Amino acid sequence: xxxxxxxxxxxxxxxxxxxxxxxxxxxxxxxxxxxxxxxxxxxxxxxxx
Amino acid sequence: xxxxxxxxxxxxxxxxxxxxxxxxxxxxxxxxxxxxxxxxxxxxxxxxxxxxxxxxxxxxxxxxxxxxxxxxxxxxxxxxxxxxxxxxxxxxxxxxxxxxxxxxxxxxxxxxxxxxxxxxxxxxxxxxxxxxxxxxxxxxxxxxxxxxxxxxxxxxxxxxxxxxxxxxxxxxxxxxxxxxxxxxxxxxxxxxxxxxxxxxxxxxxxxxxxxxxxxxxxxxxxxxxxxxxxxxxxxxxxxxxxxxxxxxxx
Numbered sequence: 001x002x003x004x005x006x007x008x009x010x011x012x013x014x015x016x017x018x019x020x021x022x023x024x025x026x027x028x029x030x031x032x033x034x035x036x037x038x039x040x041x042x043x044x045x046x047x048x049x
Numbered sequence: 050x051x052x053x054x055x056x057x058x059x060x061x062x063x064x065x066x067x068x069x070x071x072x073x074x075x076x077x078x079x080x081x082x083x084x085x086x087x088x089x090x091x092x093x094x095x096x097x098x099x100x101x102x103x104x105x106x107x108x109x110x111x112x113x114x115x116x117x118x119x120x121x122x123x124x125x126x127x128x129x130x131x132x133x134x135x136x137x138x139x140x141x142x143x144x145x146x147x148x149x150x151x152x153x154x155x156x157x158x159x160x161x162x163x164x165x166x167x168x169x170x171x172x173x174x175x176x177x178x179x180x181x182x183x184x185x186x187x188x189x190x191x192x193x194x195x196x197x198x199x200x201x202x203x204x205x206x207x208x209x210x211x212x213x214x215x216x217x218x219x220x221x222x223x224x225x226x227x228x229x230x231x232x233x234x235x236x237x238x239x240x241x242x243x244x245x246x247x248x249x250x251x252x253x254x255x256x257x258x259x260x261x262x263x264x265x266x267x268x269x270x271x272x273x274x275x276x277x278x279x280x281x282x283x284x285x286x287x288x289x290x291x292x293x294x295x296x297x298x299x
Contacts, residue, residue, distance in 0.1 A: 004097040006163055013102045013156040014084075017109070020155075021261070024148040028268050035275040042282035 056132035058274045065267045072264035079257035086250040093247075102160040104251055108258035109152035110178070116146030116262070117181055117209075117216035120188070124206035134270070136202035137277065139209060140192055141269035145262060147185035154178060165229065174230040177218035184212030198277065 087104035120139040127135035157175070158168040169175065188205050195201035222228060243251060 004092060006097045006099045009159050009163055010098050010101050013105060013159045014088075016155050016159075017105045017152050020148050020152050024145060024265060027144075028265050028272070032268050032272045032275075035272040035279070039275040039279040039282075042279040042286070045286050046282045 053130075053132075056130070056134045058134055058278070061134050062271060062274060065271060069264065069267050069271070072260060072267065076257065076261035076264045079253065079260055083250060083254040083257040087254055090247055090250055096164060099160050099163055100247065102156050103247065104254045106153060106156040106160060107251060108255045109149045109156065111255060112258055112262055113146060113150035113153045113178065113181070114216050114219050116142050116149060117185070117213065117219075120146065120209050121213040121216070124209040127202060128206050128210075133202070133277065134274070136206065137273040138266070138270050139206065140202075141273050142266055143185055143189050143192075145265045145269065147182065147189065149258075149262075150178060150182040150185060154182065170229050172229045173222035173226045174219060174228050177215050177222050181212065181215040181219050184208070184215060188212070198280070 083104070087101060090101060090104070092098045093100035120142050123135045123139040123142070126132060127139065154175075161170075162168050188208055191205045191208055192201050195204065218225075223230060
């Protein structure tokens with residue numbers, strides 16, 4: 001697979017892609033969870049008034 | 050049935066509720082299969098194993114450009130028809146497009162160093178993609194800088210439409226000028242340009258990246274809709290509270 005002297009380039013490209021995609025996926029899912037809680041709290045607040 | 054009914058936030062949320070989970074699952078499976086297949090492709094007789102970078106560079110570059118087109122269309126619809134969901138789709142797409150643009154730029158540089166002998170050249174296509182990346186960053190910064198969401202939506206849409214020229218140049222610069230960057234790797238008009246050994250895993254990776262993009266886009270758009278709804282409810286509760294205080298006897 002990486003039998004030539006370009007292995008470091010290929011690994012760098014795949015690792016940097018994984019890191020960037022991982023960051024976007026993690027931030028998207030985390031923001032989604034926060035927004036869900038935020039909306040539930042706002043609905044409770046609205047219901048009390 | 051009109052497509053515009055999905056411009057209603059409630060209809061959009063109801064439609065996408067059952068799509069998000071399967072899309073994440075499909076993206077995970079396709080990315081895993083695509084990566085395994087890509088990394089098992091044979092080295093190219095000229096490029097050696099750097100050809101493996103193509104399997105992430107090409108899908109990322111395609112999505113970098115097409116996400117900007119999508120943002121421009123959504124922004125245009127938002128400005129013309131005043132649909133908040135359109136603005137929110139564009140807002141949700143921006144960080145995803147910026148991420149794919151960053152991946153395209155980084156993987157391109159990492160491939161360019163051993164193949165071209167340089168990490169970067171001020172070639173028309175590369176420069177257009179870099180400027181498009183700055184437009185993504187500027188678009189997100191403008192959303193963050195303006196407190197009034199309606200005003201932010203309109204101003205960011207105008208900025209997005211101004212920058213669309215660079216997404217057009219990113220795609221077509223190779224046809225307008227003699228660039229160091231090669232022409233399209235995949236083209237229906239010009240026949241097959243990629244060997245079968247690389248073409249099939251490349252197609253799978255393109256599909257995987259698009260499915261991941263859809264999963265991210267729907268997740269982020271749903272987040273933006275929920276945030277907007279929560280903000281509206283808090284503002285309503287705050288107004289009701291102020292009205293009660295004003296009506297209460299001193």
